Amino acid sequence: MDIFAIQLVNGLSYGFLLFIITCGLSLTFGIMGVLNLAHGSLYMVGAYLALTVTRDIAPSFWAALVIAPILVAVISLIIEFVLLRPTYRLGHLSQVLMTFGLAYIIHDVVRMIWGASIQSLNMPPELSGSVELFGQVFPVYRLAVVGFGLAVAVVLWLLQEKTRWGAIIRAGLTNKEMVSGLGINIKLVFSVVFAIGGLLAGIGGVAAGPVLGLYPSMEFEVLILALVILVVGGLGSIAGTLLASLLVGILDTFGRVMFPEISLIIIFGIMAVVLIVKPTGLLGKQVH
Amino acid sequence: MKKFKLAVAFLLITSMALVAACGGSGSKSGGSSPAPSQQAGGSSAPQQSQAPATSGVVKIGALLPYSGVYTSLGENLTRGLELYFDQVNWTAGGKKIELIKEDEGNDPQAALTKLRKLVDSDKIDVLTGPVSTAVAYALRDEVDSRQIPFLVSHAGGNDLTRSRRSDFIWRSSFSSWQIGASMGKYAYDNISKEVFLAAADYAFGREVSAAFKEAFEAAGGKIVGEVYPPLGSNDFASYLTEIRSKNPPAVYAFFAGSDAVRFVQQYEQYGLKGKIQLIGSGWLNAEDVRPAQGMAPVGIIATQFWDYSLDTPENKAFVEAYEKKYGERPSLESLEGYDAGRIIVEAINSLNGDVSDKRKLSEAIGKVEFTSPRGPFKFDQETHHVIQKLYVFETYDAGGKTENRLVAEVGEFRDPGQ
Numbered sequence: 085m086d087i088f089a090i091q092l093v094n095g096l097s098y099g100f101l102l103f104i105i106t107c108g109l110s111l112t113f114g115i116m117g118v119l120n121l122a123h124g125s126l127y128m129v130g131a132y133l134a135l136t137v138t139r140d141i142a143p144s145f146w147a148a149l150v151i152a153p154i155l156v157a158v159i160s161l162i163i164e165f166v167l168l169r170p171t172y173r174l175g176h177l178s179q180v181l182m183t184f185g186l187a188y189i190i191h192d193v194v195r196m197i198w199g200a201s202i203q204s205l206n207m208p209p210e211l212s213g214s215v216e217l218f219g220q221v222f223p224v225y226r227l228a229v230v231g232f233g234l235a236v237a238v239v240l241w242l243l244q245e246k247t248r249w250g251a252i253i254r255a256g257l258t259n260k261e262m263v264s265g266l267g268i269n270i271k272l273v274f275s276v277v278f279a280i281g282g283l284l285a286g287i288g289g290v291a292a293g294p295v296l297g298l299y300p301s302m303e304f305e306v307l308i309l310a311l312v313i314l315v316v317g318g319l320g321s322i323a324g325t326l327l328a329s330l331l332v333g334i335l336d337t338f339g340r341v342m343f344p345e346i347s348l349i350i351i352f353g354i355m356a357v358v359l360i361v362k363p364t365g366l367l368g369k370q371v372h
Numbered sequence: 373m374k375k376f377k378l379a380v381a382f383l384l385i386t387s388m389a390l391v392a393a394c395g396g397s398g399s400k401s402g403g404s405s406p407a408p409s410q411q412a413g414g415s416s417a418p419q420q421s422q423a424p425a426t427s428g429v430v431k432i433g434a435l436l437p438y439s440g441v442y443t444s445l446g447e448n449l450t451r452g453l454e455l456y457f458d459q460v461n462w463t464a465g466g467k468k469i470e471l472i473k474e475d476e477g478n479d480p481q482a483a484l485t486k487l488r489k490l491v492d493s494d495k496i497d498v499l500t501g502p503v504s505t506a507v508a509y510a511l512r513d514e515v516d517s518r519q520i521p522f523l524v525s526h527a528g529g530n531d532l533t534r535s536r537r538s539d540f541i542w543r544s545s546f547s548s549w550q551i552g553a554s555m556g557k558y559a560y561d562n563i564s565k566e567v568f569l570a571a572a573d574y575a576f577g578r579e580v581s582a583a584f585k586e587a588f589e590a591a592g593g594k595i596v597g598e599v600y601p602p603l604g605s606n607d608f609a610s611y612l613t614e615i616r617s618k619n620p621p622a623v624y625a626f627f628a629g630s631d632a633v634r635f636v637q638q639y640e641q642y643g644l645k646g647k648i649q650l651i652g653s654g655w656l657n658a659e660d661v662r663p664a665q666g667m668a669p670v671g672i673i674a675t676q677f678w679d680y681s682l683d684t685p686e687n688k689a690f691v692e693a694y695e696k697k698y699g700e701r702p703s704l705e706s707l708e709g710y711d712a713g714r715i716i717v718e719a720i721n722s723l724n725g726d727v728s729d730k731r732k733l734s735e736a737i738g739k740v741e742f743t744s745p746r747g748p749f750k751f752d753q754e755t756h757h758v759i760q761k762l763y764v765f766e767t768y769d770a771g772g773k774t775e776n777r778l779v780a781e782v783g784e785f786r787d788p789g790q
Contacts, residue, residue, distance in 0.1 A: 087617050094609040101607075200444040202630045204637070204664035214643050220616060221643025226609070295638075296606050297664065299630045301441050305604060337610045340601065347602060 086218040091337055097226040099333025100233030103326050104291050106310040108284030110325040115257050115277045121183040124307030125190035126282050130156045130289025131298050132198050135205055145208035153286030160282025164275050195300050205293030240322050312351050316358045318368020327366055430467045430720055430727055433490040435501035438475040442503045445705045449525060452709025455697055464717040465725025476502040480510030487511050491518060497727040500712050505529030505576060512536055521734040525712035530579050533757035534790055540734045542756045544715055545708050546677055548579035550785045551653045554675040554762035556587020558782050559651055566596045568620035572627050573600035580626045580653055596620045608635050612642040623648055628655035633664045640668040657767045660703040662774050669767040669774055678707050678746035679765050681776050687745035707745055715740045755789040
């Protein structure tokens, strides 16, 4: 029983980590309809920037958690402004190709700057200990990730449902022309949303850095997981993304212990089942 | 709805593309080498159909990863190779060495294409590389039928010098069997009679752990449990919880690269360190992963055929020269590259530079014997695989960083060849 409980906590913590990484992708796709395949790359840039911050600028994880995501948001803003804007009228395929190409460019740039060897982001000393939980040792950082993931979810929900900005964003999703007809600069809305997506990717990179490590091609591993979660949760639904992250995190954790032979395909299995049973995803809305 | 369907289709297509991309990045050109130009050779058209022996150049093809997950291994192998060539002024048997580098890309099919390019248009005399065992297997038949002397400088799959051995293939690095088997008896005698096995779930991880299991059980030990996390596991939490609940006296682990960093760090975070002795192969606490692991690897006991800390005159000279040239410590792969360079050069020296007879060149490679930074080096004439000493190293706290030290020599290991 204790083992079951601790594995559940493992799964939850992994799930929340996946949520922190994925929510930015879900946000930009849900609101802008842009599938940003460079999301994983922004995540990677966030992690590496955090490494530079903790090493050379301010030797504190907390400073990195603030500075690195903001820098990533600025980079995202530039990407949106320069590269993404011309593609809005061209449709999904050109955005997918553009961001995918961008992912490869960022991959090589990161390798040139930070090198190809594996690096690791240090945990904040306050969170680097372990606690006793159900008779097992459990790292504090993993518990903090659960709390942090919850906080991110609540903030996103409040932002989207309770603020004027959220109302504009939701209106923009339903009918762009009407929103701009009401005198709202929809282009600006898009830029801000994309920057927030980048900010969240950066936060994901910093938060996941101490757990998952930093190395070339880390972004593609994360991108695949994020895409699976996006499909499972339903496109454009933050609540769906949260639910899917937790589902994938928990099932993956239990699957690895109980069915090790098929553990590799478990999450793709979940995706396939969801696509067959409920093609819009668990909490997906029908987007017209 | 239409938009939605479209989006799902894109998602699927792109995820497939990504999976493919991760498996091995396509046909990026490795570019040719900055090797010294051939002005010394005096032959104005070295690329043309003349037999290589009549020109004053020997061409060495290096098929190594310059992109993808193994990039840093490829870079270090190349650095070791070039360091040795520097030391002999880029000459072998009185001829100028020309090094032609191609990217193996961790893709067997693409690597085969690169091999054909190296053979057909570059007309290489000898081939060295690759890192991936899958690539090595893919090259094997082509190398064998076209009679290219091939010095395998990293890939460790057992079968390359067993059922799939070739007259033209020699391996100077290691086999999975050597790595795994070397810990078996030592662990039983010195660490524990019962061990839990954890290894990355791919051919090499399986081969190493199987070899350890065989040797450990032969010594009288008992394997009390096994887990095989997928290669590139993000999160070892569930496995570590499983191990912790079984509470074995020791864990034998095979993980490398980013897996080794995460496994060793999480091993500490989940409270196994200090309670359950962690042993394994030397990739767990290798020179190039320890800086990223922080203090977590302290106390790991692992076997390997070389370590930075080996206190021999040969190793000291190698380390010093390497650090002088590149400003950083050599890794295991740097040493592999350095030794591969030496073997090729000495083979060509022994033929006085006449590399026209490929069979003779291959035989000459097999005869090379010397004292390497790793210890005495010679080939097994039967299997074409290196016979070498293996060592036990322990990681210790060297004041804010970690170092490895030699604990024991476990003797010479000769691959059984079947």
